[in-house]
Amino acid sequence: LEKRFNYHPLTGPEQAGKYGQIRAKRLETAKLVRDLTPCSPEQTLAINALDLAMMLGNAAIARHS
Numbered sequence: 481l482e483k484r485f486n487y488h489p490l491t492g493p494e495q496a497g498k499y500g501q502i503r504a505k506r507l508e509t510a511k512l513v514r515d516l517t518p519c520s521p522e523q524t525l526a527i528n529a530l531d532l533a534m535m536l537g538n539a540a541i542a543r544h545s
Contacts, residue, residue, distance in 0.1 A: 488542035498541050506534040 490496055510530045517523045 483543060491545050495541055495545055499538050502534055502537040502541075506530045 510527050513523060513526045513530070517526070
């Protein structure tokens with residue numbers, strides 16, 4: 481639990497680049513969902529799922545790098 485809920489500082493520019501790549505792809509996909517689907521609860525859930533995927537990807541990098 482300590483590792484999970486602790487602050488994980490950047491270990492270098494490579495790690496920051498990985499965060500950026502994940503963020504950019506999730507944003508690209510979120511825009512695609514927004515543009516191709518009607519405004520609806522399902523659209524909101526899809527975009528929320530992308531947000532969660534981004535956060536979990538970043539957490540994996542932070543916790544295991």
